[in-house]
Amino acid sequence: MEHTIPFTSTNLMEVVGAMKLDQAFRFSFFRLSLFALLASPAAAQLSPGFYSFSCPNAELLVRGAVRSASAMDSTVPAKLLRLLFHDCLVEGCDGSVLVQGNGAESSDPANKSLDGFYVVESAKRLLEIWCPGTVSCADILVLAARDAVELSGGPSVEVPLGRRDGIVSSASDVRPNMVDTVFSLDQMMQRFAAKGLSIDDLVVLSGAHTIGSSHCRTFGDRFQQASNGSLVPADNSLDSNYAMELANKCFAGASDSTSVANDPVTPSTFDNQYYANLLANKGLLHSDSILVTDPRTKSRVQAFAQSPEKFFASWADSFVKLSTVGVKTGDQGQIKVSCTNM
Ligand code: HEM
Ligand SMILES: [Ca+2]
Ligand SMILES: [Ca+2]
Structure with a gap:
């Protein structure tokens, strides 16, 4: 359309x-x-x-x-x-x-x-x-x-x-460069490092999940399906009430297009709530939760949960870093007339 x-x-x-x-x-x-x-x-x-x-x-x-x-x-x-x-x-x-x-x-x-x-x-x-x-x-x-x-x-x-x-x-x-929700922290760090992005950038930029939503299948790995079709948490790193909420929204009969908010508290506000959610074991994707379970990233999560100013200042730096990854300049590439056509 x-x-x-x-x-x-x-x-x-x-x-x-x-x-x-x-x-x-x-x-x-x-x-x-x-x-x-x-x-x-x-x-x-x-x-x-x-x-x-x-x-x-x-x-x-x-x-x-x-x-x-x-x-x-x-x-x-x-x-x-x-x-x-x-x-x-x-x-x-x-x-x-x-x-x-x-x-x-x-x-x-x-x-x-x-x-x-x-x-x-x-x-x-x-x-x-x-x-x-x-x-x-x-x-x-x-x-x-x-x-x-x-x-x-x-x-x-x-x-x-x-x-x-x-x-x-x-x-x-796409596959050789993209991150996946099932990646370990080391795997995500490797993909980021290949683009000149650090483990700190990973924690800051994951804060993008303070807005938007994810389809049920993207966190399906965190649940197992019981014989009656209901979902039971497969890992106990999720807050149990939050896990139940997710399981109810994404029951076996839910449509492929069903999605849930990445940040259940302030779903459309770009704020530091994402980090508070992580600390409360309410990180939606496995790749979110991992940031609070691994000691290499936990302290940064805590700092951002406490200080929106710190998160915003770091966001500005990491966003500029992300937006300059592998850029083509000068006489490289082209200026297109339509972005969706090759
Ligand atoms: C670090 C590893 C990351 C993984 C594994 C990951 C994975 C995902 C997945 C699976 C979704 C749900 C997609 C869907 O169901 O349609 C999602 C949504 C989203 N991601 Fe990430 N993501 C990561 C990092 C990032 C970063 C760095 C940004 C931006 C700087 C970002 C921005 C978003 C946004 C804004 C959404 C919501 C999209 C929407 O509402 O349409 N993510 N991510
Ligand atoms: Ca938010
Ligand atoms: Ca590109």
């Missing part, structure tokens, strides 16, 4: 009004970034002011698209954030996950439940009108995920831009 975001005259006016302010801000910002560019040639490739001249309203247009889509469907922010994670782990943050079609990354079973592609594509269509052939799908996705977090109550993060879009998207690249 094709989705488009209707831009009402009110929110278009809002966008245009805000652009004037934005341009003034951009100008002073541009001088700063120009200074940074001259001072450090290595940083010339990716920078927050990358589109200051070529498409000064890029960030504003993406934000408008994310806002409109999220206003109509509250599940959008979580979808965009997960899309970015799955993009960056395979071929770097290059928009490869966005490509649709047989054999593309999005067709792999591990990516089957990804969604929110249409939001990126809507933003791309707008950008192709304002600044044709300029802003990459890879950057749009980073901005959209950044905005999604902020819209959900999370920190606002300044992200460097200038990524180019990849020219390959292959389902066979």
